[in-house]
Amino acid sequence: MKKFLLFIFFSSLLFAKINIITHQKFAVNGQAFYIKVVDEDNQSFKTLKVKFNNRTYKSLQNSSQIVLPISYYTKKGRYLLSIYGSYMDGKKFKKKFYLKVKYGNYKKEILRVSKKKTSFGSKSLKRIRKESKEAKKIYAKFSSKKYNKKFIYPLNSKITSQYGNRRLFNGKLKSYHSGTDFRAKVGTPIKASNDGVIKIAKHRFFAGGSVVIDHGEGIFTVYYHLSGIKVKVGQAVKRGEIVGISGKSGRVTGPHLHFGVVLQTSSIEALEFIKLMNDFVIK
Ligand SMILES: [Zn+2]
CATH class of the missing domain: 2.60.40.10 (Immunoglobulins)
Known part of the structure; x- marks a missing residue:
């Protein structure tokens, strides 16, 4: 390393x-x-x-x-x-x-998905906005520190899509990739990256089966596209505890785990963040 x-x-x-x-x-x-x-x-x-x-x-x-x-x-x-x-x-x-x-050396990524998944009806839009607002409110809370150990990866697997890729859906630039995708066939157990408290544990429009952990100090880890959720909101979890089972729910082109870090409301490169925390901050 x-x-x-x-x-x-x-x-x-x-x-x-x-x-x-x-x-x-x-x-x-x-x-x-x-x-x-x-x-x-x-x-x-x-x-x-x-x-x-x-x-x-x-x-x-x-x-x-x-x-x-x-x-x-x-x-x-x-x-x-x-x-x-x-x-x-x-x-x-x-x-x-x-x-x-x-500027980071981020790649362009071209994704082909069905029309149904890139244009949304008013009911879906309402849900998207509601879920986004809810997440923003959670990320804005700077809670007390909940971890004492080094952060770990949620699974050991090949990375299939890196953070920061500029994403073009059917030729249109829609967003950037806010997390790191790990190869994970449906049913793979997903571990908590560190100790924390569960803030989101439900199915969401884009992210599908979602788990969000609050580690305190404005640090959150996110786990998306799960097929099964093993935790409840408010529950304290330990590092390495199984929080969910990987899947292909939400807006995806295939099964994988989307893992991300939100730090003081910004989605940042998760693996670099883990390295930085483990090398400098956590003794
Ligand atoms: Zn992803």
Whole structure:
């Protein structure tokens, strides 16, 4: 497994006693970006936030680390990041640095599906909107940390479609692929990537049989197109516990597991996120 390198921004030495450490020199749209804030006098932070691209993101609880989701829709360029918060004694601090965002090397993917599956009646549209609204509300909740272990893959299998593919349905660009598809014949047991609490456990229009787990700190993992759901909303699950059985429900061209990560409301590359969390955040 490729190890990340750490980069330190020394620009802060001039006026603040804060150093910013990141896992890469630049960020990539659709991927998580790791930031560690270090006070030279080893003072602990009471609060820590980062403002990026007009949005504010919270740090991981009780830590000086921020895992920033760089949304897929982020344009490439140089962004001014503002890191701010307070020390235990109440004193405030603020630190700014520039972050370069590059575009990920995402592929174009052409899918052929029946007309029935790309144009929807008013009843379906109503359901699609309702389900989307419901999910957004769930993802917006920043709950307390529920995991202590490293994240795992939901199954060991070949990846059939990567995150970020720009999807053309019957020649029309409809969306980007917000998760990673694993080859899984119908009936394969699917494991929880980490400890958490079930937030969605039902059949949905696009995603089919769906399970969503809240791991706390704005981190969610999603498991789609299931043929069977083994958990209930509100239930606490342990890492590795079987949450469902793979299938081909919802809008799919064949059986597989769609696995994804939502971080502070953005769908980001799940496997890179797991590597980043396991290498840096979870000891
Ligand atoms: Zn998928």
